[in-house]
Amino acid sequence: xxxxxxxxxxxxxxxxxxxxxxxxxxxxxxxxxxxxxxxxxxxxxxxxxxxxxxxxxxxxxxxxxxxxxxxxxxxxxxxxxxxxxxxxxxxxxxxxxxxxxxxxxxxxxxxxxxxxxxxxxxxxxxxxxxxxxxxxxxxxxxxxxxxxxxxxxxxxxxxxxxx
Numbered sequence: 001x002x003x004x005x006x007x008x009x010x011x012x013x014x015x016x017x018x019x020x021x022x023x024x025x026x027x028x029x030x031x032x033x034x035x036x037x038x039x040x041x042x043x044x045x046x047x048x049x050x051x052x053x054x055x056x057x058x059x060x061x062x063x064x065x066x067x068x069x070x071x072x073x074x075x076x077x078x079x080x081x082x083x084x085x086x087x088x089x090x091x092x093x094x095x096x097x098x099x100x101x102x103x104x105x106x107x108x109x110x111x112x113x114x115x116x117x118x119x120x121x122x123x124x125x126x127x128x129x130x131x132x133x134x135x136x137x138x139x140x141x142x143x144x145x146x147x148x149x150x151x152x153x154x155x156x157x158x159x160x161x162x163x
Contacts, residue, residue: 066145
């Protein structure tokens with residue numbers, strides 16, 4: 001969850017807690033103003049068990065959000081591009097066309113739609129470098145969606161191909 005606030009305060013202290021939570025101690029602002037700003041962002045603000053502590057909650061369950069990353073199609077080979085292109089032309093017959101989508105500029109891979117997406121990519125014949133890219137991004141950033149875009153950015157540390 002990202003929450004961006006612009007507040008004028010005398011002092012702000014932030015303490016990282018476990019499970020991705022933080023506690024914030026803000027001196028010099030009105031509590032009602034803070035609650036109004038947080039609520040206008042679509043979140044709810046509540047007082048925690050300890051008096052004076054506030055907790056921001058996201059009204060959407062975590063399973064409704066997907067994390068994704070966009071990168072350049074130069075991270076896949078020309079052969080990988082041909083395989084993905086052929087896959088997206090298939091009908092919805094239970095094959096791979098339901099989790100690999102053509103975007104007009106590249107491909108959208110819904111990695112969370114398959115139990116073992118990298119093994120599926122290997123079975124389809126994608127190169128080792130492309131599978132290494134997907135594996136690393138899944139492990140490092142826990143992505144559910146990968147957008148391979150012709151206008152996407154190059155990611156450092158990964159192979160690139162000039163096709």
